[in-house]
Amino acid sequence: xxNTMRASYLLKQGEVAVKEISIPELAADEVLVKVAxxxxxxxxVHYYQHGKIGPYIVEQPLILGHELSGTITAVGSAVDASRVxxxxxVEPQRPCRDCEQxxxxxxxxxxxxxxxxxxxxxxxxxxxxxxxxxxAFEIPDHVSFEAAALVEPLSVCIWAARRAEITxxxxxxxxxxxxxxxxxxxVASAFGASEVIITDIAEDRRDFAxxxxxTRAMDxxxxxxxxxxxxxxxxxSGVAQAVYSGIKxxxxxxxxxxxxLGTEDMNxxxxxxxNNEIWVTGVFxxxxxxxxxxxxxxxxKVNLDVLVTHKFGLDDxxxxxxxxxxxxxxxxxxxxxx
Numbered sequence: 001x002x003n004t005m006r007a008s009y010l011l012k013q014g015e016v017a018v019k020e021i022s023i024p025e026l027a028a029d030e031v032l033v034k035v036a037x038x039x040x041x042x043x044x045v046h047y048y049q050h051g052k053i054g055p056y057i058v059e060q061p062l063i064l065g066h067e068l069s070g071t072i073t074a075v076g077s078a079v080d081a082s083r084v085x086x087x088x089x090v091e092p093q094r095p096c097r098d099c100e101q102x103x104x105x106x107x108x109x110x111x112x113x114x115x116x117x118x119x120x121x122x123x124x125x126x127x128x129x130x131x132x133x134x135x136a137f138e139i140p141d142h143v144s145f146e147a148a149a150l151v152e153p154l155s156v157c158i159w160a161a162r163r164a165e166i167t168x169x170x171x172x173x174x175x176x177x178x179x180x181x182x183x184x185x186x187v188a189s190a191f192g193a194s195e196v197i198i199t200d201i202a203e204d205r206r207d208f209a210x211x212x213x214x215t216r217a218m219d220x221x222x223x224x225x226x227x228x229x230x231x232x233x234x235x236x237s238g239v240a241q242a243v244y245s246g247i248k249x250x251x252x253x254x255x256x257x258x259x260x261l262g263t264e265d266m267n268x269x270x271x272x273x274x275n276n277e278i279w280v281t282g283v284f285x286x287x288x289x290x291x292x293x294x295x296x297x298x299x300x301k302v303n304l305d306v307l308v309t310h311k312f313g314l315d316d317x318x319x320x321x322x323x324x325x326x327x328x329x330x331x332x333x334x335x336x337x338x
Contacts, residue, residue, distance in 0.1 A: 003022060003023055004020050004022055005020070005023045005126060005127040005128050006019070006126070006336075007122075008063065008064070008125040008315075008317040008334075009063055010047060012051065012058070013051035016048070016321070018317075023128050024130040026130055030132055031076065031083060031132075032128055032129075032130055033088060033090060033131060033136060034070050034071045034072075035069075035129055036070040036148075036149075036335065036336075037144075037145040037148070037149040037334070038065040038066075038123075038124045038333065039065075039068075039150050039334075040323070040324070041152075043066075043117070043261075044064040044065060047117070053261075062120070062123070063124070063125050064123050065117055065123040065124035065125040065334065066092040066116035066118075066123050066124060067092070067149045067150060067153060068124040068149050069087070069089045070088065070090070070129075071086065071088070072136060076133070083133065086138045087141070088148070089139050089148040089152075090124075090131050090137075091135040091137065091155075092115060092117075092131070092135075093114065093115045093135070094113065095108075095113045096110050096112040097110075099111060099112060108159075109284065116129075124336075125314065125334055126314075126336060127337065137151075137290045139298070142298070143297055146304070148297075150304040150308075150331065151293040153179060153183055154183055154289075155285075156283060156286055157180065157183045157186075157187040157259075158292055158296075159283055159285070160234055160257045160283045161187050161188060161191050165232070165255060166187075166231070167192050169193075169194050170193040170231045171195040171228075171231050172195065172230060173198075173232070173234070174188070175235045175236060175245075176200060176236035176237030177198050177199070177200035177209040177214075177217070178236065178330070179307055180236040180259060180260070181236040182212055182213060182214075182330070183307070185198055185213030185214040186302045186303065187213075187302065188213070188234075189213050195215050195216065197218060198216070198217050198218070199218045199223075200219075200220075201220060204327075206218075212303065212306055224245070225245050225246065228249040229250070230249055230254065231254050233246040233255070234257045234259055235260045235262075238263075239260070239262060240262060240263060240266045240267070244267060244269060247269050247278065254276070254278050255278070257281060257282075258281070258282045258283065259282075259283045268280070308331050308332075310326070310333070311334075312334050312335070313334070314334065314338075316334075320334050
């Protein structure tokens with residue numbers, strides 16, 4: 001096996017190039033994964049277009065991509081060699097496992113966490129990556145590599161559903177029928193929601209959501225969601241007006257989960273929140289979600305393959321980062337080995 005590999009780098013804002021680099025060396029508790037599929041996330045596109053997200057600034061060449069799957073090809077000295085050859089979905093982060101947040105089980109809030117494709121940590125638009133062994137989760141043979149890669153955005157939705165206390169009989173409103181919104185609709189249904197309402201200004205996306213998890217779709221330009229008295233509202237749009245109206249749609253003791261990336265400051269209906277004791281919180285990644293995500297996909301309760309609309313090779317990462325602009329685009333996949 002060669003000791004080098006190819007990787008696609010974001011050199012600077014708007015500029016991508018493939019480089020030949022060394023294959024990562026493994027620590028004792030790590031495995032080497034030959035990358036099969038990587039989903040393109042909105043954060044990847046944002047880094048490509050703007051060179052930064054909030055306080056995270058691309059100051060040196062960076063490998064993007066954090067939604068991934070592949071096959072274990074080598075293991076560190078402390079890892080069972082029988083793992084070689086396993087097909088895996090990768091949880092793309094490395095918490096310190098020793099801070100207050102990690103010890104409380106909230107390792108997604110670890111202040112020292114290293115997360116793929118978040119400067120300065122490289123991501124997965126590469127032929128190989130390394131990860132701690134317990135963050136590489138074996139997948140059944142009938143689960144595609146594309147679906148396994150998308151367990152990452154699925155995990156965001158599982159985390160949101162848990163925090164929103166979605167359960168049997170819940171009525172749920174979701175703003176935004178993009179990939180996260182559609183996956184959220186499927187997760188809400190899998191968690192037992194009796195009604196899953198989704199809003200989007202695009203008719204084709206509303207129609208798609210109705211086929212894949214939503215029980216009702218609304219056009220926010222012509223239909224008012226306020227007063228629906230749902231148990232939970234999940235924003236997957238980042239649009240300030242959608243957040244405001246969504247909160248007004250929540251009934252007493254309900255939950256509001258902010259998932260979408262929008263403006264840093266928004267006006268909120270504070271009196272509605274106070275008078276109805278509504279819980280309003282954000283979602284920052286996830287913790288302990290991969291086993292549940294893999295089970296949902298393997299059992300058919302969540303269909304991630306249906307989201308994939310475009311596939312590109314490693315030499316075409318720039319095209320992959322721009323594919324979201326194409327009509328009908330939902331989820332874009334990079335296959336580094338193709």
